[in-house]
Amino acid sequence: MKTKITLKKIAKEFDVSISTVSKALKDSHEISEEVREKIKAFAAYYHYKPNSLALNLRNQKTKTIGVIIPEIVHHFFAKVISGIEKKANEQGYNVMICLSNESYEKEVLNMEMLSKGIVDGIIISVAKETEAKDDYTHFEELISDGIPIVMFDRVVEKIKCNKVIADDFGGGFLATKHLIDEGFDKIAILTTPDYVTVGKTRMEGYIKALENHQLKIQNDYIIRIDEYSDVARQIEKLLQQENPPNGIFAVNEIYAATAIQLAHKKGLKIPEDIAIIGFTDGLISSFTYPSLTTVAQHGRAMGEKCFDLILNEVNNQDTQYQHHTEVIGTDLKVRESTKVLK
Amino acid sequence: MKTKITLKKIAKEFDVSISTVSKALKDSHEISEEVREKIKAFAAYYHYKPNSLALNLRNQKTKTIGVIIPEIVHHFFAKVISGIEKKANEQGYNVMICLSNESYEKEVLNMEMLSKGIVDGIIISVAKETEAKDDYTHFEELISDGIPIVMFDRVVEKIKCNKVIADDFGGGFLATKHLIDEGFDKIAILTTPDYVTVGKTRMEGYIKALENHQLKIQNDYIIRIDEYSDVARQIEKLLQQENPPNGIFAVNEIYAATAIQLAHKKGLKIPEDIAIIGFTDGLISSFTYPSLTTVAQHGRAMGEKCFDLILNEVNNQDTQYQHHTEVIGTDLKVRESTKVLK
DNA sequence: AAACACGACGAAAACGTTTTCGTGTTAATA
DNA sequence: TATTAACACGAAAACGTTTTCGTCGTGTTT
Numbered sequence A, B: 001m002k003t004k005i006t007l008k009k010i011a012k013e014f015d016v017s018i019s020t021v022s023k024a025l026k027d028s029h030e031i032s033e034e035v036r037e038k039i040k041a042f043a044a045y046y047h048y049k050p051n052s053l054a055l056n057l058r059n060q061k062t063k064t065i066g067v068i069i070p071e072i073v074h075h076f077f078a079k080v081i082s083g084i085e086k087k088a089n090e091q092g093y094n095v096m097i098c099l100s101n102e103s104y105e106k107e108v109l110n111m112e113m114l115s116k117g118i119v120d121g122i123i124i125s126v127a128k129e130t131e132a133k134d135d136y137t138h139f140e141e142l143i144s145d146g147i148p149i150v151m152f153d154r155v156v157e158k159i160k161c162n163k164v165i166a167d168d169f170g171g172g173f174l175a176t177k178h179l180i181d182e183g184f185d186k187i188a189i190l191t192t193p194d195y196v197t198v199g200k201t202r203m204e205g206y207i208k209a210l211e212n213h214q215l216k217i218q219n220d221y222i223i224r225i226d227e228y229s230d231v232a233r234q235i236e237k238l239l240q241q242e243n244p245p246n247g248i249f250a251v252n253e254i255y256a257a258t259a260i261q262l263a264h265k266k267g268l269k270i271p272e273d274i275a276i277i278g279f280t281d282g283l284i285s286s287f288t289y290p291s292l293t294t295v296a297q298h299g300r301a302m303g304e305k306c307f308d309l310i311l312n313e314v315n316n317q318d319t320q321y322q323h324h325t326e327v328i329g330t331d332l333k334v335r336e337s338t339k340v341l342k
Numbered sequence C: 001a002a003a004c005a006c007g008a009c010g011a012a013a014a015c016g017t018t019t020t021c022g023t024g025t026t027a028a029t030a
Numbered sequence D: 001t002a003t004t005a006a007c008a009c010g011a012a013a014a015c016g017t018t019t020t021c022g023t024c025g026t027g028t029t030t
Helices: A007-014 A018-025 A033-045 A052-059 A075-090 A104-114 A128-133 A137-144 A168-181 A197-212 A231-239 A253-265 A299-314 B007-014 B018-025 B033-045 B052-059 B075-090 B104-114 B128-133 B137-144 B168-181 B197-212 B231-239 B253-265 B299-314
Strands: A064-069 A094-099 A121-124 A149-152 A162-166 A187-191 A222-224 A247-250 A275-279 A293-296 A325-328 A331-333 B064-069 B094-099 B121-124 B149-152 B162-166 B187-191 B222-224 B247-250 B275-279 B293-296 B325-328 B331-333
Touching: A007 A018, A007 A033, A018 A033, A052 B052, A064 A075, A064 A104, A075 A094, A075 A299, A075 B094, A094 A104, A094 B075, A094 B094, A104 A121, A104 A128, A104 A137, A121 A299, A137 A149, A149 A299, A162 A168, A162 A299, A168 A187, A168 A197, A168 A247, A168 A275, A168 A293, A168 A331, A187 A197, A187 A231, A187 A253, A222 A231, A231 A253, A247 A253, A253 A275, A299 A325, B007 B018, B007 B033, B018 B033, B064 B075, B064 B104, B075 B094, B075 B299, B094 B104, B104 B121, B104 B128, B104 B137, B121 B299, B137 B149, B149 B299, B162 B168, B162 B299, B168 B187, B168 B197, B168 B247, B168 B275, B168 B293, B168 B331, B187 B197, B187 B231, B187 B253, B222 B231, B231 B253, B247 B253, B253 B275, B299 B325
Parallel strands: A064 A094, A064 A121, A121 A149, A149 A162, A162 A325, A187 A222, A187 A247, A247 A275, A275 A293, B064 B094, B064 B121, B121 B149, B149 B162, B162 B325, B187 B222, B187 B247, B247 B275, B275 B293
Antiparallel strands: A293 A331, B293 B331
């Protein structure tokens, strides 16, 4: 292949030193205008661009942030990324995206790769498998090596770093309260296994709301979905209980949309017979029938905040840095699946 | 901050040369077992990892592929990325994702950034604005500089590089033929402006199918959606014509899902009064009511193919390389929105 | 005793930059 | 005429690796 043009080659072409070329291209007054111009013309002709690797190596920073997410085919994560990317671009930073596919092993691999000097900091949402395994040594290592880390959404309590989370508790509370306010009193929850902290926290909001309104917490209304077996079947069982719920709070959009379909199938009217509310305002919500009320999570805002925090830490590595957790509020997008016309 | 551990520092610690350390860590027999072991222990303790920048600079390759997509909050592109990422990981490659946000300027910026030596090759789907502007000099430059490029989905004919596209023509044909076969004879199309080549090509399939069945091509059945004004309004107009269609082929999922909603609003029964079919099997399709028949695009497969091609070119830069265009077949996912029970 | 082999390590180049600190030539000044 | 100032450029270090080619000392072989 045509090998890339470098300072060295330009220098050779005009029989000058590399320093001269470098200075000429930066319009240094040290170099005579004549030499300057001919070097610049030559460089432009061959599309000379300074090699980033060399620059990064010299400057000991890359102006690149690594992002590790569990899954990219997921509206929320995509939103967060777009937030990160936006802010990063404004600041002349690049973004390197890695997928853990919810796997502990891939997460560790990604972290190792990113910690080899190619990024200045890492933004991560931890994989479900890692949460289940409860092993966070890979985070501790990197932090002790001085690499700034920001966690978002799926964060781990015991690791000391900056964090950005949605107000999962508040969102769960809001969603449940909304159902209660609309007159529903037998409210079930479709949630995740407890090791997924966001699911757990949303459920705590759900419980709090029930308690506030003197509603009983019923174990058969609490469905922890096992994603490794048939999701629809598990939801169907809930609907077929002898004392079925008249309201469902699903901790994500997919569970909610699936519940809507199953309710249709069972001939239930939504929201008259059963109201349904989801979490995360993805694309699906507006197109279900009836359209789905959800708790909006503001993924984009979370992404932007993540970048602010990481940039801050990257630029403040000398001082004793104070970590904190940023909570991004959630709010209700009321659509048709909960709105009973009176 | 705690500055990173390097060969130099380890060398200093044991008062040996850098070469000795490097060799010791690679278990070279040149180094005595005693020295080897103590160096390895020390390195492990401090999580020594060879700096990638230095390695990449030395090896003149980065094992990183850059990917530029117009939009990440888009199921199809997310799928493609996940395909690329999967293959890349298998081969020990990293992926650097950049977003053009459909902007020509950002696309150019991204290309320039990636061409500064940080990636070995670039996979790109071109921005709508670039297609509209019809200016592709930034591609020509990079290619003439010897940087391998693979285009996917939104490709540009005149640029000589490897390409991966869906069978848009075949898909458009398939979708339209399906509607015809199901007994619909007044078939409209919701498409993009002509400069978006995928939309244009899908429409050519649509026209071909109509012709094959001796159906007239009606201009008022061809709606080129302008995304900068109210999309729903434009679709609504189609439904309100004095001679409305009884079948709609939408070149993407959003237009199709919107059409479903508007049909409901107008009191039309789907598919009895009007059948609707979409393109790209995203998440939405399964959750609309009725569920949406679509043409599946196999984004993941496209991503995998992209990586195969780029890897091939990266590894074959010396030989005279033959570019070609890979077409990934599409197929029908028949759901409820077109299936009339007889 | 001389030649040789081998074990264990170091020096230095190379990748592509930037930047500091010379250095030599010419022109202006005392 | 001797000193100095300005100008135009070069040498070299540094970033962190890997790798080739020494080199030095010790021990073995003839």
